[in-house]
Amino acid sequence: MSELSLCSIVISSQLTPDEIESLETLLLMSSIKLQRSSSRVVGADDIVFVATVVGGIAATANLIDYSIKVAKAINKWRGELREKRIEPKGKLEHPDRISIDLSTATDEEIKEWLSQK
Numbered sequence: 001m002s003e004l005s006l007c008s009i010v011i012s013s014q015l016t017p018d019e020i021e022s023l024e025t026l027l028l029m030s031s032i033k034l035q036r037s038s039s040r041v042v043g044a045d046d047i048v049f050v051a052t053v054v055g056g057i058a059a060t061a062n063l064i065d066y067s068i069k070v071a072k073a074i075n076k077w078r079g080e081l082r083e084k085r086i087e088p089k090g091k092l093e094h095p096d097r098i099s100i101d102l103s104t105a106t107d108e109e110i111k112e113w114l115s116q117k
Contacts, residue, residue, distance in 0.1 A: 003052040004063065005094075006070055007114065008037065011047045012089035019086065020047060023077045027051060030069035046090075064115055071111040078102060 011020055027034055027049075037048040053066050078088040090102040092113060100113045 003033065006032070006051040006053065006063075006067060008093040009034075009049045009051060009074070010091050010093060010099075011049070013046055014089060015081075015086070019081060022080065023074070024049070026073040026077050027070065030066075030073050032066065032070055032073070067114040068111065071107075071114045074102070074110055075107040078107075 009023070011023065024034055031053070033052045034049045035052065037050050051070055053063075074092075081088045088102045091099045092102065092110070093099045097113065097116060100110065102110075105113070
């Protein structure tokens with residue numbers, strides 16, 4: 001089965017491994033598969049994850065549901081970082097959209113961005 005790409009998540013390497021791992025865990029708990037991308041250099045040491053779901057009729061039909069799960073996980077992660085007074089440095093990217101900055105976007109803007117087709 002093929003995989004459907006939801007977005008790329010670019011995270012600043014300035015965050016600690018534990019902070020990055022907490023995002024990975026939240027996404028995996030939401031049934032979102034992550035792959036580290038090594039094919040691209042964004043910043044000096046940025047970490048790039050590609051969020052995907054296993055393709056097929058059911059996944060395609062539920063793509064918006066998966067997108068909402070990603071938005072909730074990312075927003076929860078940003079909230080946890082901010083509680084620790086850490087700014088969530090990173091962005092979301094997709095070939096068909098303008099990227100969105102995780103440190104300045106609102107929770108609603110992230111949800112809307114991910115829900116676009």
